[in-house]
Amino acid sequence: xxxxxxxxxxxxxxxxxxxxxxxxxxxxxxxxxxxxxxxxxxxxxxxxxxxxxxxxxxxxxxxxxxxxxxxxxxxxxxxxxxxxxxxxxxxxxxxxxxxxxxxxxxxxxxxxxxxxxxxxxxxxxxxxxxxxxxxxxxxxxxxxxxxxxxxxxxxxxxxxxxxxxxxxxxxxxxxxxxxxxxxxxxxxxxxxxxxxxxxxxxxxxxxxxxxxxxxxxxxxxxxxxxxxxxxxxxxxxxxxxxxxxxxxxxxxxxxxxxxxxxxxxxxxxxxxxxxxxxxxxxxxxxxxxxxxxxxxxxxxxxxxxxxxxxxxxxxxxxxxxxxxxxxxxxxxxxxxxxxxxxxxxxxxxxxxxxxxxxxxxxxxxxxxxxxxxxxxxxxxxxxxxxxxxxxxxxxxxxxxxxxxxxxxxxxxxxxxxxxxxxxxxxxxxxxxxxxxxxxxxxxxxxxxxxxxxxxxxxxxxxxxxxxxxxxxxxxxxxxxxxxxxxxxxxxxxxxxxxxxxxxx
Numbered sequence: 001x002x003x004x005x006x007x008x009x010x011x012x013x014x015x016x017x018x019x020x021x022x023x024x025x026x027x028x029x030x031x032x033x034x035x036x037x038x039x040x041x042x043x044x045x046x047x048x049x050x051x052x053x054x055x056x057x058x059x060x061x062x063x064x065x066x067x068x069x070x071x072x073x074x075x076x077x078x079x080x081x082x083x084x085x086x087x088x089x090x091x092x093x094x095x096x097x098x099x100x101x102x103x104x105x106x107x108x109x110x111x112x113x114x115x116x117x118x119x120x121x122x123x124x125x126x127x128x129x130x131x132x133x134x135x136x137x138x139x140x141x142x143x144x145x146x147x148x149x150x151x152x153x154x155x156x157x158x159x160x161x162x163x164x165x166x167x168x169x170x171x172x173x174x175x176x177x178x179x180x181x182x183x184x185x186x187x188x189x190x191x192x193x194x195x196x197x198x199x200x201x202x203x204x205x206x207x208x209x210x211x212x213x214x215x216x217x218x219x220x221x222x223x224x225x226x227x228x229x230x231x232x233x234x235x236x237x238x239x240x241x242x243x244x245x246x247x248x249x250x251x252x253x254x255x256x257x258x259x260x261x262x263x264x265x266x267x268x269x270x271x272x273x274x275x276x277x278x279x280x281x282x283x284x285x286x287x288x289x290x291x292x293x294x295x296x297x298x299x300x301x302x303x304x305x306x307x308x309x310x311x312x313x314x315x316x317x318x319x320x321x322x323x324x325x326x327x328x329x330x331x332x333x334x335x336x337x338x339x340x341x342x343x344x345x346x347x348x349x350x351x352x353x354x355x356x357x358x359x360x361x362x363x364x365x366x367x368x369x370x371x372x373x374x375x376x377x378x379x380x381x382x383x384x385x386x387x388x389x390x391x392x393x394x395x396x397x398x399x400x401x402x403x404x405x406x407x408x409x410x411x412x413x414x415x416x417x418x419x420x421x422x423x424x425x426x427x428x429x430x431x432x433x434x435x436x437x438x439x440x441x442x443x444x445x446x447x448x449x450x451x452x453x454x455x456x457x458x459x460x461x462x463x464x465x466x467x468x469x470x471x472x473x474x475x476x477x478x479x480x481x482x483x484x485x486x487x488x489x490x491x492x493x494x495x496x497x498x499x500x501x502x503x504x
Contacts, residue, residue, distance in 0.1 A: 035061065042066055044094065053077065056109070059091070060084045069097040069107045069154065072398040076111040083114065083144030087192065090147035097153040104391045105200070108155035108398040109142070112188070112205070116140035116163045139184075140209070141191035141219060150197040151189060157395035159188045159205030159233070163214075184211035185219030187248065188233060193221040201229045202392060212241040215248035215277070216261060223252040228389045229259045236266045242278035243267050245291060250276060253283040258376055258387045260289060266296045279320060286321045288376040288387065323374050325367055327384060 036058030038048035042065035049070040050056050056073050059065070063085055075081055085091035097105040116139070139145050140163035142156060163186045185191040188203040192213075203217045213220035216231035220242065231246045242249035245261030256276070265274050275291040362370070364384060371377045371385040379385050 038067075040068070042093075047094070047096070057081070057084075059093075059095075062093075063089060063091045064093050066094045067096070069095065069105075069109070072107045072400045073109045074111055074400050075109065075113065079113060081112055081114050081142075083116070083139050083141055083191065085146060086139055086144045090145040090192075090194070091143050091149050092147050094150040094152070095154055096150070097155075099153060099200075102391070104393050104397075105153040105155050108157055108393070108395070110157045110395060110398065112142055112156060112159040112161070114140055114159075114161045116161075116186075139191035139219070140186040141188060143190045145192040145194075146190050146196050147194045148196070149190075149193075151199070151201055152197075153200040154189065155201065155393060155398070156188050156203045157205065157398070159203060159207075161186060161188060161205070161207050161209075163209040163211050185213035185248065186211060187215040187217055187219035188231075189217050190221075191219040193218055193224050196221065196224045198224070198226045198229055200227075200391075202231070204232045204395065206234045206236070208236045209243075210238045212239050213248040213277075214239055214243045216245045216263065218247045220249040220251070221247060221254060222250075224250075224254055226254075226256045227258055228387070230390060230392055231261050232263045232392075234264045244277035245274045245293070247276045249278040249280070250284050251280045253281070254279075254285070256286045256289060258288045258389055260387065260390065261291045261293065263293045264296075265293060274326065275324075284320055287323055288374065289321070289324045290384070290387075291324075291326045292384075323371075323376070325371070325384070 036055050038050070038055060038058075040046050040048040042048045042062065044066050047066040047068040048055075048062075050059075050067055050073065051071040053073050053075055056069075056075075057078070059067060060082070097107055100106045140161050142159075143149070163184065186207055186209045188205060188207060189198070189201060190196065198218070201217065207214060207216055214235065214237045216233035216235050217229065218226070226247070229246070233245070235243065235245055237243040243265075245263055245265045246259060247256065250256075261275050267277075274293065274295045275289060276286070368379045368381075368385060372379050374385075376387060376389065377385040378388050
């Protein structure tokens with residue numbers, strides 16, 4: 001082979017290699033074409049902005065990023081939304097939303113639907129199907145597991161979450177969940193929270209579960225802080241452990257302040273309370289909180305279920321709660337405790353029909369008179385005390401902005417279809433002891449109006465399918481071209497090697 005021919009073949013080899021590099025670059029671009037893109041850099045000071053359901057769903061692809069809700073998100077097109085994060089790979093970022101002039105979040109998340117099932121049976125105090133690496137996937141909530149995360153001003157309306165255990169299961173002899181069942185938790189916002197901060201958040205909808213650690217907003221939290229938050233969700237539990245209207249279970253150092261639950265609550269077999277279910281530890285403090293609604297439970301408490309896994313402490317809230325009250329209809333209790341000495345300024349309305357240790361029975365006027373002295377509360381004649389710093393809202397206040405039609409004022413994105421600053425939607429128990437729950441709490445009202453914004457959802461789904469199909473075809477084409485270029489390059493190199501002069 002002449003020198004000129006070898007030079008030409010080397011040039012051809014270089015060209016083949018360059019083509020391969022270019023094709024692989026295009027291949028990578030194509031793979032990333034379907035990924036969700038965001039405005040912002042994902043830092044606390046410049047978070048990713050969420051305008052669409054796809055962008056909210058895309059949080060799972062970057063669990064350490066910081067995000068800001070910048071539009072009302074309707075998840076109606078998701079028949080079974082997958083929880084974001086699990087025990088193996090928890091969400092470690094933050095999710096926040098700006099406030100409007102009325103002090104309420106500008107945007108909300110609506111129509112979250114989710115079904116999670118754990119299948120197995122109890123063998124040697126272990127539930128089969130459990131994975132030691134935390135990837136069992138039994139957490140049910142918008143966020144399956146969050147670790148060190150913060151959630152600020154996040155509203156979720158009309159959620160419908162169901163979690164079940166399928167198979168033979170039972171509790172351990174000491175009435176604690178057997179190994180693996182602690183992975184099961186259900187809450188509209190977060191199922192399992194470790195070291196999380198929740199501030200100014202609210203949820204409505206339905207939570208139905210036969211597992212453990214079931215809360216309207218939070219399933220189980222460890223070493224966490226919750227403030228100025230609320231739940232009006234309908235909570236129904238047939239499980240065996242830890243059910244609460246706001247929080248299912250709490251362990252470690254937990255502080256809950258200026259928060260409330262007001263809904264219909266049906267407790268499980270044990271460890272159930274309208275506000276919180278099971279609390280474990282001596283560093284759990286609940287201050288300036290209230291619970292109301294309709295509570296149906298055969299055991300446990302009407303405010304906190306149990307302390308330290310003991311039914312003997314079912315009604316012992318004296319060292320946990322302070323400046324709290326509970327009111328509403330309590331049904332199903334087999335025992336009505338006698339009056340107990342007042343401690344820590346906790347009150348139970350007489351019409352509740354049940355009294356907890358540390359909670360003094362009182363009339364509405366007596367409760368109002370006492371709470372006038374507490375700075376976190378505002379008292380008006382004809383209603384029970386309300387929290388000054390808690391703002392509630394209704395699902396009908398929030399509608400997605402089409403084509404991201406938002407206006408910007410300063411650092412805040414203003415929702416042009418947001419709630420009326422003059423409208424009062426705070427949820428409070430009435431003077432008669434019954435409760436006035438927003439229409440959205442049942443997860444059904446306003447659905448007709450809300451679904452009008454989804455008339456084009458089928459078209460959007462078709463476009464997404466077409467887009468993914470085109471991307472797949474492009475990937476296949478580029479792969480074939482890359483393979484051809486690689487084969488040509490190899491063939492050229494083989495020819496050069498075979499025809500290389502022997503200088504020996």
